[in-house]
Amino acid sequence: xxxxxSEPAEAMQKKRITLRDVAEVVGLxxxxxxxxxxxxxxxxxxxxxxxxxxxxxxxxxxxxxxxAYGLRTNRSMTTGIVLPDIANVIFPPIVRxxxxxxxxxxYASFIVNTDNSPRREERLLETLLDRGVDGVVHAAATREDxxxxxxxxxxxxxxxxxxxVEDTSVPFVVNDDESGLRQVVAHLWDLGHRxxxxxxxxxxxxxxxxxxxxxxxxxxxxxxxxxxxAVSKAYTREEGRRCMDALLGQxxxxxxxxxANDMLALGVIEALRARGLRCPEDxxxxxxxxxxxxxxxxxxxxxxxxxxxxxxxAAAGLLLRLMRHEEGVESVTLPVSxxxxxxxxxx
Amino acid sequence: xxxxxSEPAEAMQKKRITLRDVAEVVGLxxxxxxxxxxxxxxxxxxxxxxxxxxxxxxxxxxxxxxxAYGLRTNRSMTTGIVLPDIANVIFPPIVRxxxxxxxxxxYASFIVNTDNSPRREERLLETLLDRGVDGVVHAAATREDxxxxxxxxxxxxxxxxxxxVEDTSVPFVVNDDESGLRQVVAHLWDLGHRxxxxxxxxxxxxxxxxxxxxxxxxxxxxxxxxxxxAVSKAYTREEGRRCMDALLGQxxxxxxxxxANDMLALGVIEALRARGLRCPEDxxxxxxxxxxxxxxxxxxxxxxxxxxxxxxxAAAGLLLRLMRHEEGVESVTLPVSxxxxxxxxxx
DNA sequence: TTGTAAGCGTTATCAT
DNA sequence: ATGATAACGCTTACAA
Numbered sequence: 001x002x003x004x005x006s007e008p009a010e011a012m013q014k015k016r017i018t019l020r021d022v023a024e025v026v027g028l029x030x031x032x033x034x035x036x037x038x039x040x041x042x043x044x045x046x047x048x049x050x051x052x053x054x055x056x057x058x059x060x061x062x063x064x065x066x067x068a069y070g071l072r073t074n075r076s077m078t079t080g081i082v083l084p085d086i087a088n089v090i091f092p093p094i095v096r097x098x099x100x101x102x103x104x105x106x107y108a109s110f111i112v113n114t115d116n117s118p119r120r121e122e123r124l125l126e127t128l129l130d131r132g133v134d135g136v137v138h139a140a141a142t143r144e145d146x147x148x149x150x151x152x153x154x155x156x157x158x159x160x161x162x163x164x165v166e167d168t169s170v171p172f173v174v175n176d177d178e179s180g181l182r183q184v185v186a187h188l189w190d191l192g193h194r195x196x197x198x199x200x201x202x203x204x205x206x207x208x209x210x211x212x213x214x215x216x217x218x219x220x221x222x223x224x225x226x227x228x229x230a231v232s233k234a235y236t237r238e239e240g241r242r243c244m245d246a247l248l249g250q251x252x253x254x255x256x257x258x259x260a261n262d263m264l265a266l267g268v269i270e271a272l273r274a275r276g277l278r279c280p281e282d283x284x285x286x287x288x289x290x291x292x293x294x295x296x297x298x299x300x301x302x303x304x305x306x307x308x309x310x311x312x313x314a315a316a317g318l319l320l321r322l323m324r325h326e327e328g329v330e331s332v333t334l335p336v337s338x339x340x341x342x343x344x345x346x347x
Numbered sequence: 348x349x350x351x352x353s354e355p356a357e358a359m360q361k362k363r364i365t366l367r368d369v370a371e372v373v374g375l376x377x378x379x380x381x382x383x384x385x386x387x388x389x390x391x392x393x394x395x396x397x398x399x400x401x402x403x404x405x406x407x408x409x410x411x412x413x414x415a416y417g418l419r420t421n422r423s424m425t426t427g428i429v430l431p432d433i434a435n436v437i438f439p440p441i442v443r444x445x446x447x448x449x450x451x452x453x454y455a456s457f458i459v460n461t462d463n464s465p466r467r468e469e470r471l472l473e474t475l476l477d478r479g480v481d482g483v484v485h486a487a488a489t490r491e492d493x494x495x496x497x498x499x500x501x502x503x504x505x506x507x508x509x510x511x512v513e514d515t516s517v518p519f520v521v522n523d524d525e526s527g528l529r530q531v532v533a534h535l536w537d538l539g540h541r542x543x544x545x546x547x548x549x550x551x552x553x554x555x556x557x558x559x560x561x562x563x564x565x566x567x568x569x570x571x572x573x574x575x576x577a578v579s580k581a582y583t584r585e586e587g588r589r590c591m592d593a594l595l596g597q598x599x600x601x602x603x604x605x606x607a608n609d610m611l612a613l614g615v616i617e618a619l620r621a622r623g624l625r626c627p628e629d630x631x632x633x634x635x636x637x638x639x640x641x642x643x644x645x646x647x648x649x650x651x652x653x654x655x656x657x658x659x660x661a662a663a664g665l666l667l668r669l670m671r672h673e674e675g676v677e678s679v680t681l682p683v684s685x686x687x688x689x690x691x692x693x694x
Numbered sequence: 695t696t697g698t699a700a701g702c703g704t705t706a707t708c709a710t
Numbered sequence: 711a712t713g714a715t716a717a718c719g720c721t722t723a724c725a726a
Contacts, residue, residue: 018703029713034705041705046711066477067418068703071718076414078478086458087439087639095433095460108474110457111433113442127455130413131425131478266643292434296613297643365719376697381721388722393695415719418702 017062026056033057037064070132078108079319080128082121084140086113088235088263090291090308091139094161097312098137105320107134114140116202116234122147129156135319137312141165141172142204157322161315164206164331171322172331173315177207177288180304181214183338184258184286187302189222192347193256193284196227199243199268201235201260208232211260211288228254232264240267241274248275255283255347262287262294265301269343280345290339300341307334364409373403380404384411417479425455426666427475429468431487433460435582435610437638437655438486441508444659445484452667454481461487463549463581469494476503482666484659488512488519489551504669508662511553511678518669519678520662524554524635527651528561530685531605531633534649536569539694540603540631543574546590546615548582548607555579558607558635575601579611587614588621595622602630602694609634609641609650616646616690627692637686647688654681 019037023030028049035041036053045053056062070076079102083091099109112128114121121140125147128136135157141148145165152158152170164172188196198215201208212229219225228251230243240259244267247254259265265287269279279285279299287294287303294301314332321329366384370377375396382388383400392400403409417423426449430438446456459475461468468487472494475483482504488495492512499505499517511519535543545562548555559576566572575598577590587606591614594601606612612634616626626632626646634641634650641648661679668676 020703030703031705031714032712035712038705044711049711063473063477065418065703067414067423067479068718069705070414071412071418071702071720072704072706074718076478078474086433086442087436089434089436092434092460096462099460108459108471108478110459110478112455112457113439113446115443124455126410127425130410131423131455131457132414270643293640293644296617297640298645367719377719378698378721379696382696385721391695396695412719415702416721418704418718419720419722421702 016065017060018065019062022053022057022060022062025060026052028053074132075134076132077106078110078131078133080125080133080136081109081111082124082128082136082138082140083111083113084116085235086111086115088291089293090162090262090289090306093292093308094139094312094315097309097314098161098316099312100309101313101316101320109137116140118142118147121145125151135159135323137161137315137319138170139163141170141206143206143209144204145170157319159315159318159322161311162207166206168331171318171329173311173318173334174206174331175304175306175311175334176336177210178214180288180306180336180338181211181258182218183336184288184302184304185215185218185222187338187340188256188258188284188286188344189224191256191284191344194224194347195251195254195256196224197247197251197254197257198227198229199240199247199257199259199264200229200231201264202233203231207288208235208260215258227251232260235261235263237263237267237270240264241271242267244268244271256285256344257283258286260288262289262291262301262303265303265343266297269299280343284344284347286344299343302341302344303339305337305339310334363412364407365412366409369400369404369407369409372407373399375400421479422481423479424453425457425478425480427472427480427483428456428458429471429475429483429485429487430458430460431463432582433458433462435638436640437509437609437636437653440639440655441486441659441662444656444661445508445663446659447656448660448663448667456484463487465489465494468492472498482506482670484508484662484666485517486510488517488553490553490556491551492517504666506662506665506669508658509554513553515678518665518676520658520665520681521553521678522651522653522658522681523683524557525561527635527653527683527685528558528605529565530683531635531649531651532562532565532569534685534687535603535605535631535633535691536571538603538631538691541571541694542598542601542603543571544594544598544601544604545574545576546587546594546604546606546611547576547578548611549580550578554635555582555607562605574598579607582608582610584610584614584617587611588618589614591615591618603691604630604632606632606634609636609638609648612648612650612690613644627690631691631694633691646690649688649691650686652684652686657681 023033112124138160141160160172200212230246232239290305370380383397459471485507488507507519547559577593579586637652
């Protein structure tokens, strides 16, 4: 098929410049060019050559082929961020925190969304590994997370953030759920509430589980351990509504409800409103997370502030150390603080 | 270093199974195994062999190395989704729409977040291409988007969604901004408003630009073309507040304000409130997008409903056709509808 | 139907 | 300081 010039101006799919192209132009061997281009081995090449190669490469618009690089080195300079729910506004700040440190180190981050499905989680983790990510920040971990444990065991650096896997072989950055719940219950107790209910989070998440545990312990300690509890299946408004309905059916006399997070709390307040009950006049409600947008939604929610961005930063820090095979990477628990607003009032 | 068994049980980094490993086990050549595993060329291998290979591969937990596959075939079965703002809740439904069709076709999607920075956008697009994505769904396109145009020109399949690039070489799925704005202005006019202001979106986005154009045209046609206009630099609450302050300074007599999207509208209402003005009693306000959460924020916002999930589905459909090199991939404009709620009232 | 071998674009290990 | 060469794991003509 002898064609003088078969390129239609349209689809000028100009072939990507490779190392060989650069080598030909500068009249050197590809290996020399490779060395000149790699900051680490640049020292083993003459200054004159380094300069010439660098100039030619940038002039020609050379961009290394990451596939080839990855195949050869088994590194991709890419990390994955696994989110349980892309629509939950507490995660963007975490993502920003993670990216702020990883980008500075030359890593690109790909975000994936499990929609709280373990099957999707497993699939997506596989996908990420197939694409050769060097590490994973996991914000969608469950307490027993076979998929996360498996890849961690295989030697893939994984750090969970916000939630943790009970098996401590996966380092984590979490918020002090226990302390947060203690502060919330103390606050309600001080307001005179003696019949306090709890809309718990999904029990396969560490947050849901530990907040429920802390709630029970605090109430027990104060002698009001008989408050009603409803366990949600997901951190959504819908589940908040459903659980609150169940709670009220079971025990109409509650004067306060501790929700395991803000989303659930919003659902709780909706359920209250649907029954003609008001918050906080009839029932006090608390959340957890202090998510964005809360300031626009009445009543201003009393909640537990967590430092989302900082958690992301910390998680990325751990991941970096893991990826560098450093020793003694310790999990961290970040402090939280109670934000008293208008959804809680005297009993 | 003669070690009988140097593997510490700890770091049992069991080497990844390769095609060769499978080939050895079944006693066949790698090429035969490769053919047996590829549904397309499986026909050229005996049924018995196919079965044996498939069994062995799954028993051994074989997972193909995408890097090698990609290096060889120049395909990665991966697509990128570029978002302008991961914290904006209108994008999750779009992402879900995109994923719903791409996943069914075997593609994994990686989400990246530009934070509205053209520099980040350029960097992230490069990152995605370096990692060998087969196509890009671009929700962060600007009207003149050098980076998007460049990769599109290079032959990378790109579809923009929600926003469009003016240069039509990048196919798009957008909402009918013009119609939406016409409906909004007609609604306000019918309510008796004659002095209508506009808080416009960033003029480097097609949404901001075309909504402003449509606003001006509609007002002109009705003889109230002298309403004040403030142009925002980003679709955020903060910018909404700032622009509304400017608008009121410039022209305190407006009785209605059309915001270019819901985020801006929320800021507008905040600015109003800060001055002791009420919505809708003193000033009517409208938004655009009908984003999630709006139902919880008072007053219920009159806005333009766009079908976010559908837009994602449509965009993914176009992208698939592009990736298959099909002809005649046509951009689409989706219909919108006015949602009249309580943020608008008689003048 | 199966095997052979080349090659995708790199980096790393030699030798020069 | 630079060049030759092998190898990473896979696909795909081509040969048998």
